[in-house]
Amino acid sequence: MTYPLKLDYCGVCSLPPEYCQNGPLFEKCKEWMEENLPDHYARLILNKTQEELDAMTLGNGKKKQTRGGKAMKNLTKKQEVPKQVLVGRSMRARKKYVTLIRGLKTCDMNLKKCSKAFGQKFACGSSVTGDE
Numbered sequence: 001m002t003y004p005l006k007l008d009y010c011g012v013c014s015l016p017p018e019y020c021q022n023g024p025l026f027e028k029c030k031e032w033m034e035e036n037l038p039d040h041y042a043r044l045i046l047n048k049t050q051e052e053l054d055a056m057t058l059g060n061g062k063k064k065q066t067r068g069g070k071a072m073k074n075l076t077k078k079q080e081v082p083k084q085v086l087v088g089r090s091m092r093a094r095k096k097y098v099t100l101i102r103g104l105k106t107c108d109m110n111l112k113k114c115s116k117a118f119g120q121k122f123a124c125g126s127s128v129t130g131d132e
Contacts (some may be wrong), residue, residue, distance in 0.1 A: 010033065013025050017029075017037060017040040081106050083107050084106060085101065085102070085104060085106075086100075086102045087101050087102075101118075
């Protein structure tokens, strides 16, 4: 073994190629590895696929169950909703008003934490009602 060692790292997830398969971006890593590190791709991906096929198809045709983890979840994008916060007031009784703030959920705000912050900042009571 000669020093310094030369290690190759994935350009997508910045992990060594042996660990890419455990990350959430494995498909993108595979494409990148096929273009930039073909020797690692041939050694890791192609051999692994053949081993999986052999393991999954047993003599009686049953498939072996494989485990999935948190890292393998599909990353889904949220739908784009226009971010709009509305501030208004509603009459409560005679000359008393309640301030209403709507649309904080569209800005990915934690409503419970916002309610607490408003109560502390303005020295008043605040609460979250409904989904808005």
